[in-house]
Amino acid sequence: MSSSTVNWFRYSSPASFFPLAGKLVPWFAAAAALLTVPGLWLGLVVAPPDAQQGEAYRIIFIHVPAAWMSMFIYLVMAFWSALALMFNTRLSAMMVQALAPTGALFTFIALVSGSLWGRPAWGTYWAWDARMTSELILLFLYFGYLALHAAIADSRRADRASAVLVLVGVVNVPIIYFSVKWWNTLHQGATVSMTAAPKMAAVMLTAMLIMTLAAWFYAVAVTLLRVQAIILEREGRAAWAGNLAGATR
Amino acid sequence: MLVAEDLAAQRGNALLFEGVQFSLRPGAAMFVSGPNGSGKTTLLRIAAGLTRALRGRLVWDGSAVDPFASILRAVTLFIGHATALKDELTAEENLASLVSLHGAPAEAESLSAALSEWSLARQRRLPARALSQGQRRRVALARLRLLARPLWILDEPLTALDAAGVAALREVVGEHLASGGMAVIATHQEFAPVGGTSLSLRLQ
Amino acid sequence: MNEATLRAAPLADDSAWGGVSWALARDLKLALRSRAELGVQLLFYVIVVTLFPLGIGPDPATLRALGPGVLWVAALLASLLALPRLFAADFADGALEQIALSPYPLPALVSGKILAHWLATGAPLVALSPLLALQFGLEGGEIGVLVTGLLLGTPTLSLLGAIGAALTLGVRGSGALLALLILPLYVPILIFGAGAVESLRAGLVPGAQLSILAAALLAAIVGAPLACAASVHIALD
Numbered sequence: 001m002s003s004s005t006v007n008w009f010r011y012s013s014p015a016s017f018f019p020l021a022g023k024l025v026p027w028f029a030a031a032a033a034l035l036t037v038p039g040l041w042l043g044l045v046v047a048p049p050d051a052q053q054g055e056a057y058r059i060i061f062i063h064v065p066a067a068w069m070s071m072f073i074y075l076v077m078a079f080w081s082a083l084a085l086m087f088n089t090r091l092s093a094m095m096v097q098a099l100a101p102t103g104a105l106f107t108f109i110a111l112v113s114g115s116l117w118g119r120p121a122w123g124t125y126w127a128w129d130a131r132m133t134s135e136l137i138l139l140f141l142y143f144g145y146l147a148l149h150a151a152i153a154d155s156r157r158a159d160r161a162s163a164v165l166v167l168v169g170v171v172n173v174p175i176i177y178f179s180v181k182w183w184n185t186l187h188q189g190a191t192v193s194m195t196a197a198p199k200m201a202a203v204m205l206t207a208m209l210i211m212t213l214a215a216w217f218y219a220v221a222v223t224l225l226r227v228q229a230i231i232l233e234r235e236g237r238a239a240w241a242g243n244l245a246g247a248t249r
Numbered sequence: 250m251l252v253a254e255d256l257a258a259q260r261g262n263a264l265l266f267e268g269v270q271f272s273l274r275p276g277a278a279m280f281v282s283g284p285n286g287s288g289k290t291t292l293l294r295i296a297a298g299l300t301r302a303l304r305g306r307l308v309w310d311g312s313a314v315d316p317f318a319s320i321l322r323a324v325t326l327f328i329g330h331a332t333a334l335k336d337e338l339t340a341e342e343n344l345a346s347l348v349s350l351h352g353a354p355a356e357a358e359s360l361s362a363a364l365s366e367w368s369l370a371r372q373r374r375l376p377a378r379a380l381s382q383g384q385r386r387r388v389a390l391a392r393l394r395l396l397a398r399p400l401w402i403l404d405e406p407l408t409a410l411d412a413a414g415v416a417a418l419r420e421v422v423g424e425h426l427a428s429g430g431m432a433v434i435a436t437h438q439e440f441a442p443v444g445g446t447s448l449s450l451r452l453q
Numbered sequence: 454m455n456e457a458t459l460r461a462a463p464l465a466d467d468s469a470w471g472g473v474s475w476a477l478a479r480d481l482k483l484a485l486r487s488r489a490e491l492g493v494q495l496l497f498y499v500i501v502v503t504l505f506p507l508g509i510g511p512d513p514a515t516l517r518a519l520g521p522g523v524l525w526v527a528a529l530l531a532s533l534l535a536l537p538r539l540f541a542a543d544f545a546d547g548a549l550e551q552i553a554l555s556p557y558p559l560p561a562l563v564s565g566k567i568l569a570h571w572l573a574t575g576a577p578l579v580a581l582s583p584l585l586a587l588q589f590g591l592e593g594g595e596i597g598v599l600v601t602g603l604l605l606g607t608p609t610l611s612l613l614g615a616i617g618a619a620l621t622l623g624v625r626g627s628g629a630l631l632a633l634l635i636l637p638l639y640v641p642i643l644i645f646g647a648g649a650v651e652s653l654r655a656g657l658v659p660g661a662q663l664s665i666l667a668a669a670l671l672a673a674i675v676g677a678p679l680a681c682a683a684s685v686h687i688a689l690d
Binding site: 085137140141143144147148151152154156157160161164165167168169171172175176178179180182183186 | 616620621624625626627630633634636637638640641644645648651652655669676680683684687688690
């Protein structure tokens with residue numbers, strides 16, 4: 001038991017995590033780039049045009065991976081937030097801070113791509129359907145985290161307050177989604193739902209999964225880079241950071 | 250007995266102090282002094298369990314205590330810079346409120362007696378907004394006698410007090426130490442209580 | 454008093470009920486002494502509700518259709534406006550520290566404060582809403598469902614909002630920040646509260662929506678004081 005806990009916590013200090021992150025970034029970045037190429041090729045070139053929507057549907061190869069990542073990243077943020085509050089570790093809180101901008105970006109991409117898809121698919125840029133409305137509220141949750149963290153001057157208090165916010169948010173996300181879905185059915189909203197659209201041909205599903213994996217690798221690479229920047233920003237005056245100037249990344 | 254081991258604290262991202270340790274036994278008062286910004290208030294807040302230290306730990310009667318630990322809350326009386334008085338309540342109501350907040354009964358006679366002891370008999374029914382700074386400080390200090398707590402943590406209690414107020418505080422603290430209580434007091438001014446042992450801690 | 458007496462002093466009351474009643478009594482007393490401030494907040498609700506017809510037009514059919522939504526949104530905004538007074542004054546004058554250091558459990562003290570806050574700000578709003586509902590041409594049954602929904606929903610708004618209020622204590626620009634943090638959490642309450650009236654209009658019994666509001670209230674009563682107490686600890690750190 002003691003030897004396995006030692007292994008885990010060995011990387012839990014920012015100083016020792018920093019070089020590990022640095023080593024991992026190029027691998028994940030390369031993997032992301034390598035997966036995007038076949039993913040896009042399968043989605044944009046190989047997959048057949050949709051029976052109802054023609055070529056316009058191809059935006060789902062951006063939209064769906066972005067939407068999945070936006071939700072997944074929020075869950076990961078909740079995980080690190082719980083760790084930060086339970087064990088009072090600085091690195092856990094820094095991970096949350098590093099993930100948030102990428103999560104917000106994916107949410108934004110999902111909203112924009114969904115909106116662009118909406119126009120050719122059923123004539124309007126914004127149809128107030130359940131998924132898009134929930135995605136918009138998720139964007140507000142991300143912005144809320146970023147705004148709260150930025151507004152509190154003391155970084156330790158900012159970390160803990162924002163961690164509480166993420167946990168409160170994650171509990172509410174299913175409730176919000178369920179209520180928006182109910183709201184949508186009550187008002188007989190847009191009958192075309194995003195997921196009902198393409199009957200997935202195998203090639204389309206493969207392309208979407210590859211793109212999702214590429215997005216995930218991208219997110220990991222960018223998050224690790226960002227956490228390095230956050231570590232330097234916060235612990236820059238520590239002795240080990242000064243030694244970095246001599247060592248190469 | 251309150252023991253602090255290797256305490257370090259930071260404000261924002263700057264280190265305030267490190268390596269602070271002390272042992273406070275019954276009957277002893279520790280006076281914390283130091284220039285402005287040296288972390289006196291932070292140290293007192295750590296001792297009261299309001300703030301978490303960056304490093305090190307606080308031990309009460311042999312067991313380590315976290316911030317807001319119930320055992321620390323039960324034995325501590327913290328009076329900070331801010332008096333915690335509500336403008337809309339009278340002096341008497343404020344005192345009653347603060348005393349009952351800490352679980353003690355707030356009877357009219359004991360409240361009256363406490364206020365008279367601090368020369369506030371005539372201001373009993375005045376709303377706190379009508380009191381001077383010195384009078385507000387006295388109302389805040391009046392609860393010292395009404396709550397039986399072993400550990401007193403007073404942050405700059407002499408602020409705005411006149412000579413009579415300082416004398417009254419010296420007497421109250423002296424009696425507290427004589428009956429086995431402990432105190433941590435941050436102060437700029439010279440303050441020698443009647444009786445008890447005095448320690449002094451100076452922050453740089 | 455010798456040392457033995459000091460140590461043997463009676464244990465302070467540290468029960469949850471003691472905490473709730475201390476906070477409830479004190480905050481209600483304080484609220485009664487600042488009645489003017491509360492009156493202003495109630496007036497805000499009335500003014501916001503009045504703005505909508507001015508912006509949309511006085512057509513009775515439109516107003517009737519929009520009424521429940523407007524009244525609920527205005528209630529949300531009024532609730533937001535009132536939230537800072539929950540902790541801000543105590544934070545500024547040091548009372549919040551004393552509250553956090555009290556032997557009473559902090560979730561109990563916080564619950565008492567939130568209850569007092571709702572009684573002072575939310576309950577008058579609920580009491581006034583039938584009058585405002587008449588302005589939008591709502592009828593008897595609809596008004597009943599609206600008021601029941603507000604009665605169940607506004608305490609939940611206070612409970613959830615308290616978490617936000619505690620998280621943003623002493624932060625610059627906290628008013629707008631609080632809105633950004635809390636309004637997404639308010640969305641389900643809004644949807645089911647206004648949706649209950651819509652349901653009635655569609656000829657259904659709004660039992661489901663009102664039950665969900667009741668369930669949300671119960672969940673908030675259990676969970677929000679704990680999250681709020683944790684947030685207060687963080688703010689005082």
